[in-house]
Amino acid sequence: MRIGEHRVREHIRLLSPAFVLVAGIWLLRLILAAAGTPVWLTRMASVTVATTVSVLLSVILMYARRFGSYASVVVASLLINIWAQALIILSILFSILTKTENIYTASEFSLPGTYASQWAHIHGHLTFGVGVGTLVGAAEGCLLLWLLRRLVPAARINQQDTT
16 A cells, blocks of 8 residues: 555555654563652653654654655654554553553543543543544654745755866
């Protein structure tokens, strides 16, 4: 499948640093919570912020490499948001299956109640998290790409006659 002039595999290859950044923040948040750090410090390791930053950095990378267009930005936002939500859902599922609590099922960060209510939490990440996250990320990314195209001059290759 192609998006613009690039295949999905090429998009994934371009976005691999963004996937690593999001996974790193996700893991850091789990480690900070397991180590018993204060809640305010754990909140600093936000997967949502890492996802937004990843989309914006990906747009800058796309612009610098002249990779795709606005459709590529939307695909980047979708792929990065699916990755982030999948990591969070994995943490919630682990908590449900092991009947333990982690940062993603703690009452400060999720729905209050029993482990059964965590299924609604997962549903929220699959619908609201992916949907709204992708739309907001795509809007921010497209705005950034538009600004870059208007404000940052593209490098021009001067071709000289060699006669």
